[in-house]
Amino acid sequence: MSSTSAPFGFLASYHNSGQMRPKAYTVASTYAANIFSGDPVKLTDAGVVQLGSSDGTRAGTTDGITLLGIFAGCQYTDVLGKPTVSPFWPSGTTATDIIAWVLDDPETLFEVQYNNPSAGTTVQTAVGEECDWTVASPGGSTRTGLSNTNLTAIQATSGQFQITGFSGNINDSLTDAYVVATVRINEHAYKAAVNSI
Known part of the structure; x- marks a missing residue:
């Protein structure tokens, strides 16, 4: 706790089992919003992960939006065929084999x-x-x-x-x-x- 504003997102801190394991989901290729580790995310009707806002962007609102969990990084194959592991989803990335890790318990x-x-x-x-x-x-x-x-x-x-x-x-x-x-x-x-x- 502090007198200085220094937000750090949502950091997993406790589970009754002692285990905090992220589960594999996916992000749509070219999804145009950064998703950072510690961001709340939702699951769309298409079965993909987006930011937990009304429109899946940082311009959206949060009131009444049901959340899936907290984003914990991703991995994918980029357009050059390079396997990539990243702590965040870079906005607009074209990729295949996309795995989004989400703390969804x-x-x-x-x-x-x-x-x-x-x-x-x-x-x-x-x-x-x-x-x-x-x-x-x-x-x-x-x-x-x-x-x-x-x-x-x-x-x-x-x-x-x-x-x-x-x-x-x-x-x-x-x-x-x-x-x-x-x-x-x-x-x-x-x-x-x-x-x-």
Whole structure:
């Protein structure tokens, strides 16, 4: 937790089994949006992965969008026949043999930065509340492949993520301006959503 905004996307942090394994999906060749490691993604009717926004781009909205999981990198064969492993999907890539790795288990917990709406006041009251995620451009680094998204403000009805707690770093405080929250995916493709507490 910190007084500095430094979002790092959604980072898998806990599962009851002790195992956090990504599952293989695919991205459509030439899909025109960067998907960074740590970005929420959805599954389309065509059975392919896209950003978890209304139109699958960073211009879309997140309200009411059911998520598949969190993107964890990809591999593909490029137009020159070169096998490529990447921590992010580069926008517009033409490729074959595309595998998109997604952490899709609805029981996985993730750490993500949450902007404290009342810095100086504890965010403990946000436990059990629900938020969506930010889709701002560019959304991450094409050098590291890592997302720089975070949580939005608490939603009035239901949100894509439910806050289950906060990071327990001894040097951090629940009154910091930018806290690290632990969340689970609430609006999940493989599990029914729950109501906000």
